[in-house]
Amino acid sequence: xxxxxxxxxxxxxxxxxxxxxxxxxxxxxxxxxxxxxxxxxxxxxxxxxxxxxxxxxxxxxxxxxxxxxxxxxxxxxxxxxxxxxxxxxxxxxxxxxxxxxxxxxxxxxxxxxxxxxxxxxxxxxxxxxxxxxxxxxxxxxxxxxxxxxxxxxxxxxxxxxxxxxxxxxxxxxxxxxxxxxxxxxxxxxxxxxxxxxxxxxxxxxxxxxxxxxxxxxxxxxxxxxxxxxxxxxxxxxxxxxxxxxxxxxxxxxxxxxxxxxxxxxxxxxxxxxxxxxxxxxxxxxxxxxxxxxxxxxxxxxxxxxxxxxxxxxxxxxxxxxxxxxxxxxxxxxxxxxxxxxxxxxxxxxxxxxxxxxxxxxxxxxxxxxxxxxxxxxxxxxxxxxxxxxxxxxxxxxxxxxxxxxxxxxxxxxxxxxxxxxxxxxxxxxxxxxxx
Amino acid sequence: xxxxxxxxxxxxxxxxxxxxxxxxxxxxxxxxxxxxxxxxxxxxxxxxxxxxxxx
Numbered sequence: 001x002x003x004x005x006x007x008x009x010x011x012x013x014x015x016x017x018x019x020x021x022x023x024x025x026x027x028x029x030x031x032x033x034x035x036x037x038x039x040x041x042x043x044x045x046x047x048x049x050x051x052x053x054x055x056x057x058x059x060x061x062x063x064x065x066x067x068x069x070x071x072x073x074x075x076x077x078x079x080x081x082x083x084x085x086x087x088x089x090x091x092x093x094x095x096x097x098x099x100x101x102x103x104x105x106x107x108x109x110x111x112x113x114x115x116x117x118x119x120x121x122x123x124x125x126x127x128x129x130x131x132x133x134x135x136x137x138x139x140x141x142x143x144x145x146x147x148x149x150x151x152x153x154x155x156x157x158x159x160x161x162x163x164x165x166x167x168x169x170x171x172x173x174x175x176x177x178x179x180x181x182x183x184x185x186x187x188x189x190x191x192x193x194x195x196x197x198x199x200x201x202x203x204x205x206x207x208x209x210x211x212x213x214x215x216x217x218x219x220x221x222x223x224x225x226x227x228x229x230x231x232x233x234x235x236x237x238x239x240x241x242x243x244x245x246x247x248x249x250x251x252x253x254x255x256x257x258x259x260x261x262x263x264x265x266x267x268x269x270x271x272x273x274x275x276x277x278x279x280x281x282x283x284x285x286x287x288x289x290x291x292x293x294x295x296x297x298x299x300x301x302x303x304x305x306x307x308x309x310x311x312x313x314x315x316x317x318x319x320x321x322x323x324x325x326x327x328x329x330x331x332x333x334x335x336x337x338x339x340x341x342x343x344x345x346x347x348x349x350x351x352x353x354x355x356x357x358x359x360x361x362x363x364x365x366x367x368x369x370x371x372x373x374x375x376x377x378x379x380x381x382x383x384x385x386x387x388x389x390x391x392x393x394x395x396x397x398x399x400x401x402x403x404x405x406x407x408x409x410x411x412x413x414x415x416x417x418x419x420x421x422x423x424x425x426x427x428x429x430x431x432x433x434x435x
Numbered sequence: 436x437x438x439x440x441x442x443x444x445x446x447x448x449x450x451x452x453x454x455x456x457x458x459x460x461x462x463x464x465x466x467x468x469x470x471x472x473x474x475x476x477x478x479x480x481x482x483x484x485x486x487x488x489x490x
Contacts, residue, residue, distance in 0.1 A: 033477055042450045051447060219477065348444060348461030375444035375461055379481045 004029065004235050004242055006222045006259070007250030009037020011404030011418045013205040015248045017072040018426040020212035024246070028214065029237040031221035035206065037250070038380070038405075039415065041199035046328035048197050049291050049372055052382075054335045055319040055326060056081070056304070058165060058413035059184060060192025065201075065419035074204035077195040079322045081303040084190030087157065088307045088362065089113060094151075097309050098361050104305070110157055118147045118154075133179045140170040156308035163314030163339035164306060165413045167285040167382040172341075174388040180411025188416075191304055193322040225249070225256070225400060227263040230270045232400040235259075246399050246429065252384035252406030253279035253391060260397065270396040278391050282406065284381030286340040288312075288348070290355055291333065294368040297321070298334045310358040312338040312351060334368070345377050383414065390417070393425040401425045436471060438463045442483035448475035 001024050005016045008030035020026045034040065038052025048055075057065050061078040069076055087110060091101035105112070111119045125146060134142050139162065143154050158170035158178075165181065166173060194200045209216060220238040225247055227233065234243040249256040257279050260267065290313075292298060299305045299318035306315040316336045320327040327333040338355045340348070352373055359368075376382045384406030385391070393407045409420025442462040449457040452475050456468035463475075463483070476484040 032480060037480075042447065044450050049450070051445070352461055372446060372449075373444075373460060374446045377443050379441065380443045380445050 001025065001246065002027075002244040003246040003248060004222075004237070004244040005248045005250065006225075006235065006256070007031075007037065007404070008035035008216055008218070009250050009404055010039040010201070010415060011407075011422055012037070012248065012250030013202060013209070014068060014072065014419065014422040015250070015401075015403050015425060016214055016216075017074060017205050017208045017212075018068075018422065019246070019248070019429070020209055020214040021072050022426075022430050026209070026212070026214035027242060027244075028209070028216040029220045029222050029235070029242075030216065030218045033218050035216060035218060036199060036202040038376070039198045040202045041197050044291075044372055045293075047291070047293065047331075047333050047371060048199070048326045049333075049374075050198050052376065053198050053415060054289065054317055054337060055193060055197040055323075056317050057192050057194060058190075058416050059188035060190060063184075063188040063192070063419075064409070064412060064416045064423065066192070068419045068423050069201065069204065072205070072208055074201070074208050076201050076204045078192045079195065079302070080189065081191045081193060081301075081317075081322070083301055083303045085304045085306060086301070088305060088309070090309055095309075098307075098364070102309075102362075107306070110153075113153050115148060115150060118149060121147055129179060130183070134175045137175050138171050139173045139175045139178045142175040143170070153308075157306070160306045160308040160310075160314045164304065164337055166387040167287040167337070167339045168386055169339060169341065172386065177388040177411060181413060184411050184413075184416070191317075193302060193317075193319045195323050197319065197323065197326050222259060224262050225259040225397075227260060227266040227397055227400075230266065230396070231398045247401075248425070249400065249402045250404040251402075252404060253282060253395070253402050254406075255379075256395065256400070256402050260400075267396075272396055275396045282385040282389050282391065283342070284378060285383045285386040286342070286345055286377035287375070287382040288338045288340060288352055288355055289374045289376070290336045290338075290352075290359065291371040291373070292335070292359070292368045293327070293371045294332050294334060294366065295330060296366065297332050298363050298366050298368055307358070307362055310362060312354040313358040313362065314338055316362075340375070340377065348375050348377075383408070387413070387417065390421070393421050393428070401429070436465050436469055436473065436475060436484050437487045438465060439483050439485060441481040442479075443481060445480065447478050447480060448484060451475060451478045
């Protein structure tokens with residue numbers, strides 16, 4: 001059996017490795033000269049920056065991605081962050097920013113900033129929501145319905161968490177998705193850092209593929225998915241026809257659909273119009289990453305620092321505590337993430353400026369250098385499908401599956417969602433997860 | 436080289452540019468140091484960099 005994978009990003013390489021391990025002959029086609037998509041390293045002034053992700057796995061060494069890597073035989077060391085998530089709050093409870101000083105508290109201590117009444121309600125909700133999961137609204141609406149939250153602390157916290165993890169606001173995040181994430185945090189634990197950064201994982205997957213004789217072609221764009229009688233039968237890659245029983249696309253539903261459109265006569269009666277409508281309804285999420293260099297640590301630990309009182313920055317990580325090779329000797333690499341709402345995409349420079357102002361406030365007592373500023377939206381977004389809008393991995397074309405951040409599994413944050421989606425796809429194709 | 440409206444500002448082009456001729460802030464901007472080698476275009480994930488059509 002032959003499988004073709006479109007796109008050598010994380011979802012594509014994970015799928016390729018899973019299929020190669022199950023005995024498929026696999027060829028991966030990548031349009032760029034590099035593999036890894038938005039999940040690999042970019043060498044810059046001695047730092048290992050990244051094409052997208054912040055060198056962090058939301059659920060660390062026990063999460064869905066770590067589990068799938070181990071299943072397909074990819075050897076990567078993933079180190080659990082310690083502490084996991086820290087909240088930066090103003091020193092004085094009444095303050096609305098960090099100007100008069102701040103305090104770093106463990107995530108689990110967030111109720112201490114609530115009124116006594118809200119604290120009691122939260123204690124009750126933490127238990128009761130595990131049995132009766134809230135549904136049918138946004139996270140923000142749910143918070144405001146359940147609690148008084150007089151000074152908006154919980155909404156600020158929710159916005160920074162959703163912004164960091166999903167690049168969405170609490171208003172844009174379905175409450176179901178958040179409680180699925182919370183459940184996953186109980187199940188798999190908090191974040192971890194792969195040794196070697198994102199590329200550590202990509203290299204490990206490529207080693208698996210090489211050992212299995214699978215081929216990766218870079219600078220080879222797929223221009224068409226070939227379809228016969230409602231079934232995918234191959235692709236046109238770099239101008240050549242490649243026949244296959246299975247086509248896995250890592251370029252999202254809308255992009256995959258576009259590659260099928262040339263085969264219009266073969267798309268009748270398969271529910272194509274409806275699929276197209278669903279695919280096009282998916283909205284990508286946007287964000288900005290600012291990479292900082294500093295001799296003295298800025299965050300000071302390997303966990304996530306959430307900054308609910310910043311204007312734009314949702315949170316930061318400092319991965320060089322776990323893997324010092326991600327920065328030159330004697331330096332740290334610190335990366336911030338900020339969500340960008342759809343209506344602000346046309347004002348990206350202003351959004352960046354607000355982010356830079358935040359950093360000055362967050363690290364008012366520190367010295368650092370701004371290394372590089374990267375933004376993501378439209379066809380090269382944070383997530384091709386904003387969390388909660390994923391439409392699964394199947395398509396109306398049999399033998400054509402979509403993986404990646406446009407087809408994540410439920411409750412999967414970023415790359416964990418990619419891994420859940422790939423695992424579900426492999427299960428569908430192989431009838432069981434690969435060993 | 437010229438940058439079209441597809442650019443999102445991911446910076447991938449700037450990192451691979453051998454002449455340090457691309458500045459990125461929300462989107463890419465090609466500076467006077469550009470020697471029109473075209474390397475950046477191949478690294479762009481959204482086909483935002485094109486050769487300038489000379490008139």
